[in-house]
Amino acid sequence: MNRRRWAGTVFSACVLLLVTSCAHTLQGNAVSVFADPFRVAGMPATDGPTGLRDDAAAPTRTARDTDGGQIDHLAESSVSDIEEFWQQAYPQAFDGEFTPVKELISWDADGFDGEFCDSNTYNLVNAAFCHDDNTIGWDRGVLMPSLRKANGDMAVTMVLAHEYGHSVQKQAKLTRKATPTLVSEQQADCLAGVYMRWVAEGHSSRFTLSTADGLNNLLAAMISFRDPLLKEGDSAAGEDEHGSAFERISAFQFGFTDGASSCASIDPAEIKQRRGDLPVLLPEDQSGELQITEASVRSIVDAMGILFAPKNPPQLTFDRPACADAHSDAAVTFCPASNTISVDLPALEAMGAQSEAEPGTGLTTGDNTAYSVLVSRYMQAIQHERGGLALDSAKAALRTACLTGVATVKMTHAVNTPDGNTIQLTAGDVDEAISGILSNGLVASDVNGESVPSGFSRIDAFRVGVLGDEDRCFKRFP
Structure with missing residues (x-):
């Protein structure tokens, strides 16, 4: 021949994965x-x-x-x-x-x-x-x-x-x-x-x-x-x-x-x-999937606290209390008035359920489809602490996506949390986040769960964060 x-x-x-020793x-x-x-x-x-x-x-x-x-x-x-x-x-x-x-x-x-x-x-x-x-x-x-x-x-x-x-x-x-x-x-x-x-x-x-x-x-x-x-x-x-x-x-x-x-x-x-440092290959000894539980959600939030060290960390609740200045029915929400992240655990589990790609689309769901949304709400708490920024606007939605990109890169390095777990993203997790940004847009949404119509713009904002840092996100989306 x-x-x-x-x-x-x-x-x-x-299948795209997120790993933890947990x-x-x-x-x-x-x-x-x-x-x-x-x-x-x-x-x-x-x-x-x-x-x-x-x-x-x-x-x-x-x-x-x-x-x-x-x-x-x-x-x-x-x-x-x-x-x-x-x-x-x-x-x-x-x-x-x-x-x-x-x-x-x-x-x-x-x-x-x-x-x-x-x-x-x-x-x-x-x-x-x-x-x-x-x-x-x-x-x-x-x-x-x-x-x-x-x-x-x-x-x-x-x-x-x-x-x-x-x-x-x-x-x-x-x-x-x-x-x-x-x-x-x-x-x-x-x-x-x-x-x-x-x-x-x-x-x-x-x-x-x-x-x-x-x-x-x-x-x-x-x-x-x-x-x-x-x-x-x-x-x-x-x-x-x-x-x-x-x-x-x-x-x-x-x-x-x-x-x-x-x-x-x-x-x-x-x-x-x-x-950059984004992983390409999955370690042989890792299954890659972190079951979505109350404990795993707490570990992710703890990891964010270690990585970003806010002076006034947001509180985590698994209830859905009323919020005076934000209105969203998403699986994870952030309330600026009370500085609280609220998680609807069953909804988050459903969002992160692993599935095969739909033929011809390549879009998959998995744990990081859900965890990236959780991280994005923590990024809203970071914006809230900074002060002087509207959190209920289109720019806030893209700023949130950008900061989530920053957090994603930070999580490629192992973070040991107080509960004894180690949180670390691995190969495929960024693609899983990308699929979620395109399909539901929540990573690129404001405190009311509203996003911009263009998936192109959502993904582009996320990439700015992956390739930059917090200051770049605040400058791009003031």
């Missing part, structure tokens, strides 16, 4: 995402039509071996649109002129007679760019229908925008044979974000993308492409890395917000700096 080299979408679901900016001009909580990278965050337009321009490309069905029409339209974008955008971003891929290839992973990049396509539930012959292919039978069913037309378009990103980076010489897969994949995520910004701004003749629910669904689909969670000592550890959900969404947001120049800046050093 001939040696083949191809870059494809990793489509997988994984971003149209073709010119690359950065757009502030922080000026207004109701804007996304400078655009209003609004719901609206998302997907293939009713009056969409006809595809200019046709796939080989197509069945002529709806999925292939959507994929052909997507590639045609992506090529229209790069035809005009490439010369502004890179040297030279843009060259389209040689051919598009469609297959059904349940069929036996397909071939792509010198490989039989039976059971190939994937989409990919083949470096060897400059082609792009996709599975119309399993992958694309599941993505479309879960997250709409644009999930299919986004996958192909990512694959086309590999062609763009090859033409622009952003990568070499020695370039790590991790870098190549996150550059492609970023380049997909550049194209999606163009669509969101209304320039596409085929697709629309709303900046609230539409972009939220796109990010949910993107979580599907994160790396599976591996343990230390696993033979696959460090091989063919694509990145966590946090890393891949960050790369996409860089392109959406800052343009193609930000994609070219993604290299091993940048990824290492962005990853």
